[in-house]
Amino acid sequence: MTLARDTAMKNPTNSLKRRFSLKFLKTLVRIRKSRPPPSPSASSSWEIRWRAQKIKLAAYSSMALSVGSKRTWSRALTMKLRATMGNRRWSSWKGSKKMTKRRIVAKKNMEKRHLEKDMNSGLQQLRQLVPGGESMDPRSLLEETAHFVRCLETQVRVMRSIVEGFPC
Amino acid sequence: MEGNIGIPVAMEVDPSGQGSLSSCFFDPRWDNSISMEQIDPFDSTRSSIVSSPVASSLGAGEGDGGMIKELIGRLGVISSGSSGHVSPQPFLGHMSTNNSTNGSSFTTPLNSPPKLSLSTMGHRIRGSFPPLSEDCLVPFATDPGFAERAARFSSLGSRDFAVGLDGKNARVSSSIVEGGDSWEGSSLSEQVHGGETGNVKKTQHVDVSAKKRKLVQRGKLDAVTPKGSEVSGGNNHTSTKKIKSCQAAEKEGSGKEPDEREAMAAREEKMQKHGKDSHSKQQEPPKDYIHVRARRGQATDSHSLAERVRREKISQRMKALQDLVPGCNKITGKALMLDEIINYVQSLQRQVEFLSMKLSTLNPRMDINMEAFLRKDIFQSRESILPTDSSPAHVFPYGLLPSHGTIAAISPVQLPENLLDAATTPIHRSPTIHFPHIEGFSTVPSQVLGVWEDDLQTVVQMGIAPNLQPISFHLGAGSTEPNHGQMKVES
Numbered sequence: 114m115t116l117a118r119d120t121a122m123k124n125p126t127n128s129l130k131r132r133f134s135l136k137f138l139k140t141l142v143r144i145r146k147s148r149p150p151p152s153p154s155a156s157s158s159w160e161i162r163w164r165a166q167k168i169k170l171a172a173y174s175s176m177a178l179s180v181g182s183k184r185t186w187s188r189a190l191t192m193k194l195r196a197t198m199g200n201r202r203w204s205s206w207k208g209s210k211k212m213t214k215r216r217i218v219a220k221k222n223m224e225k226r227h228l229e230k231d232m233n234s235g236l237q238q239l240r241q242l243v244p245g246g247e248s249m250d251p252r253s254l255l256e257e258t259a260h261f262v263r264c265l266e267t268q269v270r271v272m273r274s275i276v277e278g279f280p281c
Numbered sequence: 282m283e284g285n286i287g288i289p290v291a292m293e294v295d296p297s298g299q300g301s302l303s304s305c306f307f308d309p310r311w312d313n314s315i316s317m318e319q320i321d322p323f324d325s326t327r328s329s330i331v332s333s334p335v336a337s338s339l340g341a342g343e344g345d346g347g348m349i350k351e352l353i354g355r356l357g358v359i360s361s362g363s364s365g366h367v368s369p370q371p372f373l374g375h376m377s378t379n380n381s382t383n384g385s386s387f388t389t390p391l392n393s394p395p396k397l398s399l400s401t402m403g404h405r406i407r408g409s410f411p412p413l414s415e416d417c418l419v420p421f422a423t424d425p426g427f428a429e430r431a432a433r434f435s436s437l438g439s440r441d442f443a444v445g446l447d448g449k450n451a452r453v454s455s456s457i458v459e460g461g462d463s464w465e466g467s468s469l470s471e472q473v474h475g476g477e478t479g480n481v482k483k484t485q486h487v488d489v490s491a492k493k494r495k496l497v498q499r500g501k502l503d504a505v506t507p508k509g510s511e512v513s514g515g516n517n518h519t520s521t522k523k524i525k526s527c528q529a530a531e532k533e534g535s536g537k538e539p540d541e542r543e544a545m546a547a548r549e550e551k552m553q554k555h556g557k558d559s560h561s562k563q564q565e566p567p568k569d570y571i572h573v574r575a576r577r578g579q580a581t582d583s584h585s586l587a588e589r590v591r592r593e594k595i596s597q598r599m600k601a602l603q604d605l606v607p608g609c610n611k612i613t614g615k616a617l618m619l620d621e622i623i624n625y626v627q628s629l630q631r632q633v634e635f636l637s638m639k640l641s642t643l644n645p646r647m648d649i650n651m652e653a654f655l656r657k658d659i660f661q662s663r664e665s666i667l668p669t670d671s672s673p674a675h676v677f678p679y680g681l682l683p684s685h686g687t688i689a690a691i692s693p694v695q696l697p698e699n700l701l702d703a704a705t706t707p708i709h710r711s712p713t714i715h716f717p718h719i720e721g722f723s724t725v726p727s728q729v730l731g732v733w734e735d736d737l738q739t740v741v742q743m744g745i746a747p748n749l750q751p752i753s754f755h756l757g758a759g760s761t762e763p764n765h766g767q768m769k770v771e772s
Contacts, residue, residue: 141640164641165634172633235619242626252591255598258622262605265629272636276643 129179129264134271136175141275144168170194176268186257189245219248 144167174194180187236254240246243258579585596615603609603618606625612618 161638161641165638168637168640169634172637235616235623238623239619239626242623242630252595252598255595255602258626259598259602259605262602262622262626262629265626265633266605269629269632269636272633272640276636276639 130267130271132179133176133264133267134275136179137172137271138275140171140175141168144171170198172268172272176264180260180264184257184260185249185253186244186246186261193244 144164147167173190177187177190177194182188182191236251239254239258240249243249243254243261246254246257249257579589599615599618602622603612606622609618609621609625612621
């Protein structure tokens with residue numbers, strides 16, 4: 114029993130889970146304490162949406178933070194979230210498409226290199242899904258996708274178990 | 282070993298009617314010349330990538346002395362480093378330009394291991410006409426380093442010799458290359474497989490190619506004799522002064538392993554002999570050593586190889602992803618698989634969205650609770666490896682469910698330490714968690730629990746949530762009758 118537990122502890126995804134849930138729970142507590150800013154509509158549904166968005170951002174950012182900077186997608190995600198939170202545009206954090214010069218160059222390169230090779234648009238779609246995937250070559254894109262998927266699963270599991278922990 | 286090495290003579294009569302007799306001499310400076318390495322098959326892909334620029338330079342080297350010079354420099358660098366492997370395949374493209382070599386290149390077994398090392402040799406190239414002279418052979422005996430190396434080779438079980446032969450009376454140092462009008466570089470390598478176990482001592486192959494530009498090559502392929510000495514010769518007649526000779530000799534160790542192989546030295550030389558053109562040029566067509574990793578019918582040029590390697594890697598990643606995404610196992614086809622992966626990622630993101638929405642609508646009264654969870658979580662993560670021991674939790678594996686057992690679906694209270702455990706359950710599991718509970722829980726052997734530990738569905742901890750009624754389990758104290766357990770679960 115202790116052996117199984119030990120191996121489970123050594124499992125990196127397990128420690129990732131632990132780190133993520135710690136961070137996320139902390140942020141969650143803070144979010145729940147916080148009050149939404151005065152809104153134009155001030156309706157309760159707006160507040161709920163605000164909260165949900167906050168929680169979603171918190172989930173993603175704590176995931177990215179718990180992964181660290183060793184992964185491309187987590188770096189990209191952190192940058193994106195930081196830009197979003199700085200702009201207070203929480204409602205469209207995915208839509209921060211401000212093209213920096215670097216990104217434009219990267220995109221050009223990407224198009225040149227990969228566009229013809231993507232026989233199907235699958236990889237292109239995948240690029241839009243995985244943070245930072247716009248400028249990746251297919252191989253690293255697939256790698257990052259694998260890691261990203263694993264982290265997303267962990268995230269969903271933790272969040273779900275938190276939700277289940279609360280009776281509604 | 283010395284005995285093996287000492288017989289590096291390849292004689293050949295040129296079928297072209299030149300009737301040139303070539304005798305080859307070895308004066309190997311082993312210090313410079315031998316690089317040997319064993320590469321496992323997986324490294325070969327990498328090595329082929331590394332080697333491809335070299336091959337291209339080889340191909341370009343014809344007709345350009347400057348390119349040759351560069352090539353030699355590269356070869357020297359490669360061979361000096363331990364990492365200097367060149368997989369034979371890149372030579373194929375080059376060799377294919379030499380008409381003579383194609384046939385022999387394919388004679389090498391397909392399954393031969395991708396070991397090839399190029400070495401440049403600082404050696405003397407003796408004149409073609411003189412027969413074997415002792416002074417050539419002397420260095421073998423006198424060179425103390427040689428014996429040492431030979432021992433090492435034999436220990437490795439593969440012996441490679443790179444021997445530079447030249448039919449010319451010229452002394453060539455690898456570092457000196459004069460730009461010529463056109464050079465042809467050829468690399469020769471040959472492999473002998475020791476299917477014959479009886480021949481402990483294999484002879485070497487000597488390949489000599491001397492080429493001059495504007496030369497008609499006559500390729501000649503010689504069968505490999507079991508004795509292991511093989512010479513293939515082709516004569517190139519040269520009107521030019523420059524000769525490049527590449528020599529390769531391979532020798533196979535006495536070991537049974539057919540795969541051991543040796544590598545080859547490529548050397549280039551320039552000779553300027555105007556007057557001697559008529560008589561002396563003797564060529565032995567390059568023996569090619571081509572290690573073919575491509576399967577039958579596959580292209581073997583470097584681009585195709587690189588592309589194949591790339592595709593291979595991508596498909597590896599795809600495979601890893603396929604394992605991750607549920608339901609993706611049965612799908613064949615990259616496009617479908619990608620679609621599936623995309624769908625999965627999207628569904629996960631949607632789930633995150635949904636869950637965060639759900640979390641935001643939770644009962645505000647739970648705030649306090651959450652803090653308690655959080656504290657507990659920190660405590661737990663710091664402290665215990667065995668949360669099930671530290672908390673009044675009960676583990677109910679599926680398999681313990683007896684026929685009389687009752688399953689009660691309760692709304693579980695997940696505590697942080699439980700949360701981590703519960704998170705191990707698959708995502709697609711239904712949110713309601715079933716707690717099989719049997720009276721005879723205590724009778725279950727501990728090792729069985731240990732086995733099921735990883736499968737544990739949930740760990741229920743009681744009495745934490747203040748606004749919930751604690752979940753109570755009544756365990757029969759005696760538990761003499763496991764199948765008649767009484768169970769009370771309240772949610």
